[in-house]
Amino acid sequence: MSIPPAQAEAATLLARLSGAAPVETHISAVFVGRDTAWKLKKAVALGFLDFSAVDDRERFCRRELALNAPQAPGLYRDVVAITRGDDGALRIGGDGPAVDWVLRMDPVPPADFLDAVAARGGLAPALLDAAADAVAAMHGAAERAAVDAPAALSRILEGNIPAARRAGLDAARVEAWAGAARRELARIAPVLAARAAAGFVRRGHGDLHLGNLCLRAGRPVLFDALEFDEALARIDVGYDLAFLLMDLDARVGRDAANRVLNRYVARTGDAGLVAGLPLWLSLRAMIRAHVEATRQRDGAALLAAAEAHLSPAAPRLVAIGGLQGTGKSTLARALAPALGRCPGALVLRTDEARKRRFGVAPEQRLPPEAYAPAVSAAVHEEVFDMAVAALAGGQAVLLDAVFLDPTIRTRAAALAHAAGLRFDGLWLQAPLEVLRTRIAARRDDASDADEAVLLRAAAADPGRIDWQRIDVTHDGEGAARAALGKDA
Numbered sequence: 001m002s003i004p005p006a007q008a009e010a011a012t013l014l015a016r017l018s019g020a021a022p023v024e025t026h027i028s029a030v031f032v033g034r035d036t037a038w039k040l041k042k043a044v045a046l047g048f049l050d051f052s053a054v055d056d057r058e059r060f061c062r063r064e065l066a067l068n069a070p071q072a073p074g075l076y077r078d079v080v081a082i083t084r085g086d087d088g089a090l091r092i093g094g095d096g097p098a099v100d101w102v103l104r105m106d107p108v109p110p111a112d113f114l115d116a117v118a119a120r121g122g123l124a125p126a127l128l129d130a131a132a133d134a135v136a137a138m139h140g141a142a143e144r145a146a147v148d149a150p151a152a153l154s155r156i157l158e159g160n161i162p163a164a165r166r167a168g169l170d171a172a173r174v175e176a177w178a179g180a181a182r183r184e185l186a187r188i189a190p191v192l193a194a195r196a197a198a199g200f201v202r203r204g205h206g207d208l209h210l211g212n213l214c215l216r217a218g219r220p221v222l223f224d225a226l227e228f229d230e231a232l233a234r235i236d237v238g239y240d241l242a243f244l245l246m247d248l249d250a251r252v253g254r255d256a257a258n259r260v261l262n263r264y265v266a267r268t269g270d271a272g273l274v275a276g277l278p279l280w281l282s283l284r285a286m287i288r289a290h291v292e293a294t295r296q297r298d299g300a301a302l303l304a305a306a307e308a309h310l311s312p313a314a315p316r317l318v319a320i321g322g323l324q325g326t327g328k329s330t331l332a333r334a335l336a337p338a339l340g341r342c343p344g345a346l347v348l349r350t351d352e353a354r355k356r357r358f359g360v361a362p363e364q365r366l367p368p369e370a371y372a373p374a375v376s377a378a379v380h381e382e383v384f385d386m387a388v389a390a391l392a393g394g395q396a397v398l399l400d401a402v403f404l405d406p407t408i409r410t411r412a413a414a415l416a417h418a419a420g421l422r423f424d425g426l427w428l429q430a431p432l433e434v435l436r437t438r439i440a441a442r443r444d445d446a447s448d449a450d451e452a453v454l455l456r457a458a459a460a461d462p463g464r465i466d467w468q469r470i471d472v473t474h475d476g477e478g479a480a481r482a483a484l485g486k487d488a
Contacts, residue, residue, distance in 0.1 A: 002024075003022075003024075003029055003040075003042065004042055004043045004044060006043055007040065007042065007043055007100060009090055009099075010040065010082050010090060010099065010100045011029065011031075011040065013082065013090045013091070013092075014029075014031040014038045014040060014102070015031060017031065017033060017036075017038065017092070018031035018032055018033035018036075018037070018038065019033060019034070020032055020033065022040075026042075026044070026046070027041065027042055027044060027046070027049065027051065027228075028040060028041050028042060029042060032107045032108075033107060034107070035107065036077075036104060036105070036106070036107065037104075037105040037106065037107040037108070038092075038102045038103070038104060038105070039061075039064075039102060039103040039105060040100065040102050041057045041060060041061060041101075043057065048228075048229060049228040049229065051228075054098065054099065054100060054101070057100065057101050058079070058081075058098070058101040060227050060228055061079045061101045061102070061103050062079050063227040063228075064076075064103060064224075064225070064227040065078070065079055065103060067225045067227055068222075068223050068224065068225050070141070071134070071138055071221055071222040071223065071225070072214075072216065072221040072222065072223040073216075073221075074106060074216070075105055075106050075108070075214075075216060075221065075223055076103060076105055076223070077103075077104045077105055077106065078103075078104050079101060079102070079103055079104070080092055080093055080101070080102060080104050081093065081094075081098035081100070081101055082098065082099055082100040082101065082102060083095065083096035083097060083098055083099065084096045084097055084099050092104075108214045112214050112215040113210075113211055113213070113214050114131065114210040114211070114213040114214065114215070114220060115209070115210040115211040115247075115251070117210075117215070118210055118248075118251050118252050118256075119251075123248075123252055123256055125259060127220065128248075128256055128259045128260050128263065129259070129263045130219050130220050131213060131220040131244070131260060132259075132260045132261075132263035132264040132267065133263065133267060133361075134213070134219075134220055134221060134222055135205075135208065135222065135240075135241060135244065135260075135264060136263075136264050136267040136268050138204075138205065138222055139202060139204065139237040139240065139241075139268070140268070142202035142203050142204060142237075143202060143203045144199045144201065144202050145201050145202055145203055145234035146196075146201075147196055147201045147234050147235075148193075148196070149192040149193055149195065149196040149201055149235075149236055150185065150189035150192045150193055152231065152234075152235070153185060153192065153235075153236075153239070153279075153283075154182075154185060155231075156232070156283065157178070157181055157182070157185065157283060160283070160286055160287055160290065161174060161178050163290050164286060164289070164290040164293075166290075166294075167289075167290035167291075167293035167294045167299070168293050169289060169290055169293055169299065169303055170303070173303060173307070176307075177282070177286065177303075177306055177307055177310070180307075180310040180311075181279060181282060181283065181286075181310060184278060184279045184282075184310055185279055188275055188276060188279065191272075191275045191276065191393070192236065192276060195236055195238075195272065195273075195275075195276075196236070200236050200237050200238070200270070200272075200273070201234060201235060201236050201237075202234070202235075202237055202240075203230070203233055203234055204225075204233055204234070204235050204237060204239075204240035205222055205225045205226065205233070205240055206225055206226030206229075206232050206233035206235070206240065207224065207225065207226045207243070208222070208240055208241065208243040208244045209243050209244065209247045209288075210244070210247050210248070210251060212224045212225075213244075236273070236276060236280075237268075237270070237273065238270070238273030238274075238276050238277065238280060239276065239280045239283075239284075241260075241261075241264060241273070242276075242277060242280035242281050242283075242284050243284045244260060245257045245260060245261055245277075245281060245342075245343055246281045246284040246285050246288070246305070247284075247288075248260060248343075249281075249305070249342060249343055250285070250288075250301065250302060250305060253337075254337040254338070254342065254343055254344055255337045257337075257342070257343035257344075258333075258336050258337040258343045258344040258345075259333070260343075261343050261344075261346070262333075262336065262346065262347045265346060265348075265386075266349070266352040266353075266356065266362060266446075267356065267361075267362075268356075269353075269356055269382075269386065271346060271348070271386035271387075271389045271390045271393075272389045272390075272393060273393075274346060274389075274390050274393040274394065274395035275389075275392070275393030275394065276393075277309075277341070277342070277343075277393075277395070278309050278310055278312050278341065278342075278394070279309075279310070281305075281309040281342060282305075282306045282307075282309035282310050283306075285302045285303075285305040285306035285309060286302070286303070286306040288302050289302035289303040289305075289306060308342075309341075309342060312340070312341030312342070312394060313340050313341045313396075313487070314340070314394075314421075315340050315341075315390075315391050315394050315395055315396045315397070315419075315421055316339065316340060316396050316397075316416070316421055316422040316423070316424070317387065317391060317396070317397050317398075317399070317412070317415060317416035317419075317421055317422070317423050317424075318335070318339065318345065318396070318397070318398045318399070318423075318424045318425075318426065318484060319398075319399040319401075319403065319409070319412045319413075319423070319424070319425045319426070319467070320332055320398065320399065320400050320401075320426045320428065321401060321402060321403025321404070321409065321425065321426070321427050321428070321467065322402070322403075322427055322428030322429060322472075323402065323404075323428075323429070323435055323454060323457050323458055324402065324435065324439060324447065324449040324453060324454045324457060325430075325434070325435030325436070325437075325438040325439045325449075325454060326428035326429065326430055326435060326472050327428060327438070327472050327476070328400050328401075328402075328428055329347075329349060329351075329400055329445075329446070329447070331426075331428065331472070331476065331477060331480055332347045332349070332398050332400045333347065334477050335398065335477075335480060335481070335484065335488055336396075336398050338487065338488050339396040339398065339484075339487065339488060340395060340396025341394065341395065341396070344396065345395070345396035345397055345398040346386075346390045346395050346396070346397050346398070347398045347400055348383045348386050348387055348390075348397060348398070348399050348400065349383075349400040349401070349446060350376075350379050350380060350383055350400070350401040350402075351400075351445075351446035351447045351448075352446045353379050353382050353383050353386075354366065354370060354371075354375070354376075354379045355446055357375070357378070357379060357382070358370055362445075362446035363444045363445065363446065365448050366448055371448075380401070380408060383399065383401070384411065384412075384415060387399060387415055388415060388419075391415065391416070391419050391421060392419070399412055402457065403425075403427075404457055404460055404462050405462075406462065406463035406464065406465075409425065409465075409467070412425070413425065424468070424483065424484055425466075425467030425468065426467055426468050426470050426480055426483060426484075427465050427467040427468065427469050427470065428470050428472045428476060429469060429470070429471060429472065430471065430472050430473045431473060432454075432458055434473055435454055435458075436451055436454065439451055439454055468483045470483065
């Protein structure tokens with residue numbers, strides 16, 4: 001990579017101010033100093049973008065600032081001109097004519113980018129949840145876009161086929177992938193169109209991989225949203241999220257991708273997004289594969305992932321019930337990544353649905369009236385509706401609830417049977433004293449149940465339980481996996 005000759009003088013100024021060589025991509029150069037970073041857009045025209053004119057570089061700098069400042073407060077400071085003074089020298093700001101423009105930003109320590117955090121094994125569950133929360137908040141505030149979603153996705157798909165060939169990926173495999181991707185797009189086109197009509201196409205981030213999240217005050221924030229092509233950024237929120245899921249699956253593993261998917265759906269309620277995941281994940285993997293190949297890096301694993309996403313496993317429904325403190329949610333999180341297609345089962349937890357209904361984070365406690373019978377009935381209806389949508393979209397589903405009422409257990413099984421899918425019910429049990437100890441030790445959990453709630457539930461009659469009983473006094477994960485079969 002290199003700075004275009006016309007910007008060499010500006011680059012020299014920025015290198016002197018920062019005291020360092022730039023961090024470059026094919027479209028920008030970032031000069032990172034001790035207190036300030038300057039981002040210079042390269043004067044290039046690459047077909048999909050044109051930064052060759054000074055006025056356009058200013059316009060796109062200002063667009064980048066407007067898009068990213070709300071998501072990363074304080075990271076983006078302002079847009080400033082590089083001017084030429086009467087003495088002929090270049091400077092930041094000043095009254096002379098602008099010869100270029102830069103974004104002025106806070107510097108980010110290299111270790112604080114989430115791809116670097118991932119590389120050192122630092123993506124702990126709480127950090128993954130916070131990343132998903134940031135994406136959900138961004139999508140919730142994003143403007144809706146009137147887009148022909150199937151046609152727009154088709155243009156993206158078709159545009160990446162020649163790009164993959166030019167990058168040197170195996171031509172026969174690229175052609176086979178293209179055929180499978182076109183068939184999948186034709187199959188889900190009505191669903192994509194319906195989601196667009198329902199407002200799920202929005203002005204998203206557009207480039208949501210781990211390298212475009214960083215830590216600020218210990219929490220992940222989104223930055224570097226795609227500013228130069230509105231068509232590539234006005235997409236289904238699920239396709240936007242899919243880049244992050246694909247990147248997590250490839251770099252970290254299925255558990256991390258599953259956690260982010262489930263946290264995102266817990267915050268948004270958008271279980272229907274799973275219908276597009278095979279194609280969206282595949283397309284994101286193919287894009288990354290040919291980008292890596294163009295950079296003379298090995299894209300083989302990403303190409304294989306792009307192919308695999310279009311051959312997904314069949315969905316199934318698993319329900320986990322039992323008294324408070326039996327570890328239903330812990331077990332659900334452990335089992336979910338291995339169930340069904342990438343990135344694993346959608347975990348639908350009544351505790352999270354209740355918090356979403358009242359517009360609070362899963363960890364925020366609710367008052368007693370939020371647990372009135374009518375509210376609980378509505379929560380179960382919502383969870384069952386989400387399960388139907390996810391199963392219809394081809395994703396495995398794991399229901400997480402107490403399931404004390406036998407009619408609720410019967411309804412859960414009926415969801416799978418109506419769709420012709422496999423159903424497994426797991427009933428967790430442990431001595432009451434064990435459950436009391438666990439509940440007393442809970443912190444930052446979606447469940448508000450205390451010992452009094454547990455004792456009332458333990459005194460109730462659950463009726464005949466015909467689900468597989470799992471003793472979780474110590475660790476029931478092995479028994480649960482055995483009950484679910486080899487795919488778990």
